[in-house]
Amino acid sequence: MILYLHNSLTRRKEAFEPIDANNVRMYVCGPTVYDYAHIGNGRPPVVFDILYRLLRHRYGVDHVTYARNFTDIDDKIMKRAVEEGTSIEDVSERFTKIYQDDMKSLGVLPPNIEPKATQHLPEMIAMMETLIAKGNAYEADGHVLFHTPSMDDYGRLSGHGQDELIAGSRVEVAPYKKDATDFVMWKPSSDDQPGWDSPWGRGRPGWHLECSCMIAKHLGETIDIHGGGQDLIFPHHENEIAQSQCTHGKKFVNYWLHNGYLTMTGEKMSKSLGNVRKINDLAKEFPGEALRLTLLSAHYRQPLDFNGDVIKEQIRRLDKWYRVAGDVEAASEAPQDFLEALYDDLNTPKALAILQSYLNSDPAAFKAGAQFIGLMQQTADLWFKGDVSAEGSDDAAHIDALVAERDQAKKDKNWGRADEIRDQLKEQGIVLEDSPDGTIWRRG
Numbered sequence: 319m320i321l322y323l324h325n326s327l328t329r330r331k332e333a334f335e336p337i338d339a340n341n342v343r344m345y346v347c348g349p350t351v352y353d354y355a356h357i358g359n360g361r362p363p364v365v366f367d368i369l370y371r372l373l374r375h376r377y378g379v380d381h382v383t384y385a386r387n388f389t390d391i392d393d394k395i396m397k398r399a400v401e402e403g404t405s406i407e408d409v410s411e412r413f414t415k416i417y418q419d420d421m422k423s424l425g426v427l428p429p430n431i432e433p434k435a436t437q438h439l440p441e442m443i444a445m446m447e448t449l450i451a452k453g454n455a456y457e458a459d460g461h462v463l464f465h466t467p468s469m470d471d472y473g474r475l476s477g478h479g480q481d482e483l484i485a486g487s488r489v490e491v492a493p494y495k496k497d498a499t500d501f502v503m504w505k506p507s508s509d510d511q512p513g514w515d516s517p518w519g520r521g522r523p524g525w526h527l528e529c530s531c532m533i534a535k536h537l538g539e540t541i542d543i544h545g546g547g548q549d550l551i552f553p554h555h556e557n558e559i560a561q562s563q564c565t566h567g568k569k570f571v572n573y574w575l576h577n578g579y580l581t582m583t584g585e586k587m588s589k590s591l592g593n594v595r596k597i598n599d600l601a602k603e604f605p606g607e608a609l610r611l612t613l614l615s616a617h618y619r620q621p622l623d624f625n626g627d628v629i630k631e632q633i634r635r636l637d638k639w640y641r642v643a644g645d646v647e648a649a650s651e652a653p654q655d656f657l658e659a660l661y662d663d664l665n666t667p668k669a670l671a672i673l674q675s676y677l678n679s680d681p682a683a684f685k686a687g688a689q690f691i692g693l694m695q696q697t698a699d700l701w702f703k704g705d706v707s708a709e710g711s712d713d714a715a716h717i718d719a720l721v722a723e724r725d726q727a728k729k730d731k732n733w734g735r736a737d738e739i740r741d742q743l744k745e746q747g748i749v750l751e752d753s754p755d756g757t758i759w760r761r762g
């Protein structure tokens with residue numbers, strides 16, 4: 319099967335050919351760990367988790383290296399540390415852990431490497447020294463800047479010409495810049511700010527530099543796939559290209575992939591609109607698999623509108639799936655036509671529609687497909703009853719006993735008692751579903 323991917327650089331769908339089929343290398347920009355991740359931040363890791371699974375399927379589990387970083391130096395982290403009266407390490411370690419938990423609830427496989435910016439200062443300094451020596455960068459007023467006119471194809475990924483960038487004011491004007499589109503790789507730190515010693519004085523790196531350095535160190539000078547949200551194309555990815563291409567004199571990335579935006583009930587998520595939904599909160603309210611399925615319900619390059627109705631629709635879909643295939647043993651391989659849809663630039667809506675068609679006719683094949691994309695990871699019992707271990711098993715046993723008592727009451731035609739138990743459970747948020755095999759219950 320051929321894997322087709324839409325390359326943002328060529329703006330075309332291309333057949334994927336790795337540099338080395340024994341070691342396919344993918345990098346995705348990770349979070350800046352200064353706050354909780356919102357559900358929009360959850361879309362890239364889930365989308366690229368599907369690609370990671372496809373690459374492992376195509377090339378073998380041991381032949382794919384996937385790196386996703388943690389940005390643990392940033393002015394936003396510094397600001398939060400000051401506000402909380404704590405250290406930047408405390409802030410970044412806390413939110414790194416929360417992010418990893420969030421990814422677990424979304425069913426995202428851990429990447430092979432999770433490098434941190436603070437672990438790569440020597441590599442960053444070396445890259446800036448190389449770029450200065452080559453005439454691509456310069457020092458000014460304690461800063462190190464990349465000089466964009468030093469390369470002839472700056473702006474190719476985003477399609478922004480230099481004139482356009484200046485006219486659109488998408489660049490920060492500063493007196494120490496030779497050209498308005500030059501960008502900062504290093505900036506000075508005051509005594510009360512975190513900083514590292516460098517040939518240009520005590521300072522800290524700009525954001526773009528870390529990804530270029532981590533990629534070169536962990537994956538190589540030219541890699542197969544680089545992914546991220548569409549909002550990172552400019553300036554972040556454009557600047558990663560500039561740094562890496564000029565340092566190594568080689569093409570940086572063969573396939574660039576970007577996912578579309580996520581809106582919340584039709585609106586952009588923003589703090590001022592008060593519609594920011596944290597993954598951490600959503601995962602307490604809804605099953606992680608329903609959130610994951612929601613994120614996969616639209617094609618990754620299309621916008622996705624996230625709202626309560628969509629999540630509930632996916633919960634109902636999963637209810638049906640668990641009812642039919644929850645306790646079925648999965649086939650050894652996912653259905654071929656389902657995989658073909660995924661191999662076609664990760665067409666998850668089409669793949670899900672195909673998968674659905676197997677539910678009743680071949681539940682074992684259905685289940686293999688669902689598990690391939692990280693769904694149907696629990697038993698029907700757990701799905702319908704929620705996380706029993708978290709709630710306490712005594713609680714579950716107590717509910718079981720009440721349900722059994724209600725079944726007996728119904729057999730005895732004691733409708734009053736049966737209704738009473740139903741109402742009592744309803745108050746506790748337990749929903750009962752009567753079926754020919756008996757009554758099943760779930761946390762509603």
Ligand SMILES: [Zn+2]
Pocket residue numbers: 346347348529554558
């Ligand atoms: Zn990056």
